[in-house]
Amino acid sequence: MSYAIIGFGKIGQALAKAFARNGVEVSVATTRDPESFAAEAAAIGPTVLPRKLADALKADIIFLAVRFESHPQVAKALPSWKGKTIVDTTNLFPVPEGLEIPSSAVVAKAFTGARLVKGFNHLVAATLAADPVVEGGHRVVFLSSDDENAVAPVAALARQLGFAPVNLGKLDEGGALVHAHGRTWGPLIFQDLFKKES
Numbered sequence: 001m002s003y004a005i006i007g008f009g010k011i012g013q014a015l016a017k018a019f020a021r022n023g024v025e026v027s028v029a030t031t032r033d034p035e036s037f038a039a040e041a042a043a044i045g046p047t048v049l050p051r052k053l054a055d056a057l058k059a060d061i062i063f064l065a066v067r068f069e070s071h072p073q074v075a076k077a078l079p080s081w082k083g084k085t086i087v088d089t090t091n092l093f094p095v096p097e098g099l100e101i102p103s104s105a106v107v108a109k110a111f112t113g114a115r116l117v118k119g120f121n122h123l124v125a126a127t128l129a130a131d132p133v134v135e136g137g138h139r140v141v142f143l144s145s146d147d148e149n150a151v152a153p154v155a156a157l158a159r160q161l162g163f164a165p166v167n168l169g170k171l172d173e174g175g176a177l178v179h180a181h182g183r184t185w186g187p188l189i190f191q192d193l194f195k196k197e198s
Contacts, residue, residue: 020045029056081114144175
């Protein structure tokens with residue numbers, strides 16, 4: 001299984017730190033030349049590999065860590081996303097009036113053929129970057145998807161990175177807890193929860 005992070009701002013770098021801390025190789029890319037962020041990637045760790053966007057998109061599981069408004073630009077990079085899993089870490093706030101579906105459903109439509117999992121979006125960058133193993137427990141990450149088979153490999157990766165994945169179910173059901181509604185954040189956004197070892 002191969003991994004990539006698209007976007008190398010605060011959230012992208014926080015995710016890269018989680019990969020580096022566990023020695024897991026991950027490609028990182030933006031729409032810019034990889035040389036422009038190579039120093040930042042090297043500072044995080046040797047398993048964080050700056051790549052051109054086209055090369056990073058060869059990965060099996062791709063973290064979308066750009067602004068919500070930028071997702072259509074990334075989606076245009078491939079004619080079909082079949083065989084790819086997109087982990088949508090974006091947050092849309094405030095939600096435009098008249099948008100009746102979760103923002104992740106909008107992202108899913110843009111990435112034709114991909115499996116989409118909403119996840120890793122409820123923690124601020126500093127918390128996401130920190131070691132998730134704390135006082136005998138693991139920091140929780142919430143996952144939701146309309147494709148039940150898509151969640152398992154993302155949950156396995158989350159565990160590998162030291163997190164405790166919690167499957168909320170479909171995007172418009174349990175997943176609604178991590179989506180904003182109008183000018184109100186979902187009740188699980190910014191909740192820093194831990195699961196104790198049993």
